Amino acid sequence: MSSLKTKPAWLCLFWESGVNSEYRAELAAVAIGEWSEMIINLLNEAEEDGTLRSIVDIENTAGAFVGFLQGSQIDAVMGPHEFNPDRLTKQLDAYLDLLAK
Template identity: 30%
Template sequence: MPKIVDHDQRRLDLVQATLRLIVRQGLNGATMRDIATEVGFANGVVKTYFGSKADLLAATYLYVFEATNARVATSTTGLRGLDALRAFAYEVLPVTPALHDEARVVLSYLAEVAQNPEHARATAETMELWRAWIVSWLGEADADGRLRAEVDIESETEVLLTYLLGAQTSAIIGGRGFDFAGFRAQLDYVIARLGRPS
C-alpha cells in the first residue's frame, strides 16, 4: 500500500524550517538545500512544493503574518479603541525575543519584495487588513471621546503603519532605544500622543 503523504503538513514543515534557518543563519544561510536538510527531505522535494526560494520566502512571510493576526485576535478580545490598538501593536512590535525573530523573517522577505513586483502587490494587500483595523480602533476611540480632536484618523493610520514596519528594521539594526524596553516606551508615547489628557 502506497504511503499517504500529507502535502499541507510538508508545506508547513518547509515554511517553519525556513523561519528557523533565517533566524539562525540569515537569508543567505537559508538555501533550498539547507531547508530540505533541516526538515529531512531530499533537496528536490522542496521544488515540488515551492517553485523558487522567493516563493518559499513569501509563504514564510504569510505564515508569520497569519500567526501575528491570530495573536492579535486573542489579545484584542474584549478591547476597543486605544486599548485594542495598543494590544495590536504589542503583537507587531519586536518587544520579545520571538517577535524579534519574526522581524528578521519579515525584513528578509521585504528585501526580496523590493525586487519582485508581484510579491510587493501581495504584501501591500496584507497591510490593508492592518490598515482597516487601525482605522476602526481609532474610530472607536474617537466615538468614545478618547481621541484628541486634532487627530486625523486616515493620516495617523499611515503614520502608525510606517512606525510599526520601521520598528522591525530598527530592531535588527539595533542601537540606542531599539531594545525591548525602548520599543515599549515608544509605543506608550505614540498612544499617549493620540489620546485626550486624562
C-alpha cells in the same frame, strides 16, 4: 563583527525582493492594508469613546502609525540590543499618548 555587516545587506535584499517580485509586493501591500484598516477601526472606536485627541484625518494618522510600526520593526532587526522590547514598548506608549485626550 561579520554578522553586523550582513544585516543591512539582508534588509536591502528584503525590500528589493518586494520591488522585484510582484507576489511579494502584493503580499506586503495586503499586510499593510490590513494593518491600516485595523488601526483606522481602532481610532474610530477611540473617537466614538471620546478618548482620541481631535484629529482631522484618521486615515493619515493610521498611515503615520503604520510607518512608525514599520520603522520599529527595522530598529528591532538592526539593533536588537538597543531597541529591545522594553524600549520599543515605551516608544509605542509615547506615540499612543500623543493620540489620547
